[in-house]
Amino acid sequence: FPLAEWRECARQALGRRFLSNWIKDSPEVDDPLLIEQIRRRILPRRGIMARDSQILVTLGAQHALALLADLLVGPDTTVGMEEPGYADARSIFALRSRRLRLLPVGVDGVSLTGLDACDVVYVTPSHQFPTTVTMPLEKRMALLEAACEHDFIVIEDDYEFEANYVNEPCPALKSLDDEGRVIYVGSLSKSLFPGLRLGFMVAPSRLIEEARAMRRLMVRHPPSINQRTVALFLSLGHYDTLVRRMHRVLRERWEIMGEALHRHLPDSTEAPSFGGSSFWVQGPEWLDDLRLRDAARERSILIEPGSVYYGARNRPRNRFRLGFSAIPTERIEPGVKLLAETIREMERKALSGMNARP
Numbered sequence: 221f222p223l224a225e226w227r228e229c230a231r232q233a234l235g236r237r238f239l240s241n242w243i244k245d246s247p248e249v250d251d252p253l254l255i256e257q258i259r260r261r262i263l264p265r266r267g268i269m270a271r272d273s274q275i276l277v278t279l280g281a282q283h284a285l286a287l288l289a290d291l292l293v294g295p296d297t298t299v300g301m302e303e304p305g306y307a308d309a310r311s312i313f314a315l316r317s318r319r320l321r322l323l324p325v326g327v328d329g330v331s332l333t334g335l336d337a338c339d340v341v342y343v344t345p346s347h348q349f350p351t352t353v354t355m356p357l358e359k360r361m362a363l364l365e366a367a368c369e370h371d372f373i374v375i376e377d378d379y380e381f382e383a384n385y386v387n388e389p390c391p392a393l394k395s396l397d398d399e400g401r402v403i404y405v406g407s408l409s410k411s412l413f414p415g416l417r418l419g420f421m422v423a424p425s426r427l428i429e430e431a432r433a434m435r436r437l438m439v440r441h442p443p444s445i446n447q448r449t450v451a452l453f454l455s456l457g458h459y460d461t462l463v464r465r466m467h468r469v470l471r472e473r474w475e476i477m478g479e480a481l482h483r484h485l486p487d488s489t490e491a492p493s494f495g496g497s498s499f500w501v502q503g504p505e506w507l508d509d510l511r512l513r514d515a516a517r518e519r520s521i522l523i524e525p526g527s528v529y530y531g532a533r534n535r536p537r538n539r540f541r542l543g544f545s546a547i548p549t550e551r552i553e554p555g556v557k558l559l560a561e562t563i564r565e566m567e568r569k570a571l572s573g574m575n576a577r578p
């Protein structure tokens with residue numbers, strides 16, 4: 221991370237020149253420079269054209285989801301959720317509605333069957349979380365058609381929008397939406413850092429007005445000083461440089477982890493077609509993801525058990541997520557090898573336990 225550049229932006233933001241910009245309470249207007257940078261620098265990369273009045277800055281994507289849940293979801297609202305999917309989003313919607321509909325995810329993203337009963341559908345089409353699959357263009361069009369036909373709203377969570385570094389990124393669902401049915405949610409956690417707690421949403425102006433009023437009741441607004449620091453970081457070109465560097469590093473790690481998985485855990489995964497920051501791995505049928513997590517942790521390998529991402533009671537136990545964005549490149553292959561050995565050892569123990577005489 222370019223700490224010196226970040227520090228310089230923070231220093232500039234704190235200067236007398238910008239004092240009037242951040243010292244006051246500002247619930248009605250987000251930092252104009254940040255809005256301009258989101259509109260001109262970030263959104264066009266996802267194919268999205270928006271007006272200033274269609275953008276709201278939030279305390280991370282999670283805050284945007286909570287605002288949307290408060291505005292759009294009541295006890296009888298049917299919310300379509302990806303299965304497996306982002307557990308925090310599921311909890312946010314489950315707090316408001318008793319009608320969650322779990323929509324299975326296949327190799328081309330969420331299933332379009334069962335959408336007719338939905339009022340709101342939450343999706344991660346570009347980098348499905350956690351499986352990493354990308355929804356192809358034709359299916360995105362079909363999802364939008366279904367939204368018109370059955371009159372539902374789509375929340376598109378593009379939480380990893382700067383992690384497209386393998387193939388040409390597929391345009392965001394929002395960019396294909398002529399009807400104003402898609403609400404786009406973005407996060408700066410992956411491209412800058414999660415502790416920053418800044419994200420944004422793009423939606424029709426009237427909804428943004430409502431979300432701004434709701435935001436005011438919750439937190440008034442995200443800290444203006446942070447908004448100005450990020451705005452300067454973007455406008456001075458540091459963000460673009462960072463994203464280019466991030467692409468280079470992520471691509472290298474993605475290739476190394478993909479090869480290591482292919483060598484040490486063959487057939488356990490398919491490489492995500494856009495890149496991203498993790499692999500979704502399927503272990504042998506007998507594998508228990510929670511026990512693997514504990515056994516791997518003892519060897520200093522951290523995995524995310526897959527079962528937490530399922531909403532259904534009857535959930536697979538043999539899947540897990542392997543992130544690679546924060547692992548030094550040279551430690552990836554040895555780590556995957558050790559993980560494969562851990563799985564084999566668990567299998568040996570299970571078999572010898574079965575064969576042990578009382």
Ligand SMILES: Cc1ncc(COP(=O)(O)O)c(C=O)c1O
Nearest residue numbers: 280281282306349379407409419
């Ligand atoms: C799918 C998904 N959506 C949203 C978020 C939340 O993003 P933020 O840190 O901007 O709140 C995450 C965080 O990991 C995520 O994985």
